Amino acid sequence: MNLLLIRLIIFAVLFLAGLKLYRMYREWKLDREEALNGESHQEGGQMVRCAWCQVHVPESEALREKGDWFCSSAHRDRYLQEQQPEE
Structure with a gap:
């Protein structure tokens, strides 16, 4: 029973770490796309x-x-x- 609880805690920690990494990747990807789009069409121009x-x-x-x-x-x-x- 004690081993089952430890495995459950380890699985929860790994799941939360993976979720955090996925969110960081998604935010990085969106920032990168915004930067690329911002370069191609500026609001007011020169x-x-x-x-x-x-x-x-x-x-x-x-x-x-x-x-x-x-x-x-x-x-x-x-x-x-x-x-x-x-x-």
């Missing part, structure tokens, strides 16, 4: 500076015209008007 007001905006929200970045169409229009040669 930041670019508006040529008119010098404010940084995410590249996905910025407008590009003639190699320059702008935070809005109004700033783009103002900048392009200034750049035109006066006749």
